[in-house]
Amino acid sequence: MDEMSEAQRVGAEFGAIVLGARLSEEPPDPDSPLGRIRAWGELHGTDRLTPEHVAAAIEGRPLPPPA
Incomplete structure (x- = not known):
């Protein structure tokens, strides 16, 4: 990883920490809002x-059915 990418x-x-979240390379939990979407x-x-x-x-x- 180059210096700019690392920064x-x-x-x-x-x-993410400030917002109370975290970064992940893994797919979201299927039961989470993002996983459901x-x-x-x-x-x-x-x-x-x-x-x-x-x-x-x-x-x-x-989630509503497709329109």
């Missing part, structure tokens, strides 16, 4: 995702 990685990790997108197409889908995933509600 960007350190900055991203610091930002990714699974829905793989099934129905990510171009069909809407802000309503994201809100439902964050709130733990079922």
Whole structure:
């Protein structure tokens, strides 16, 4: 990894810590909001995702069917 990439990685990790998150190379937990959105997108197409889908995933509600 070159010096610039390393500096960007350190900055991203610091930002994640400040926001209470973490960076990962692994796929998200399937039960997490991001994991649920990714699974829905793989099934129905990510171009069909809407802000309503994201809100439902964050709130733990079922994701709406494709429009």
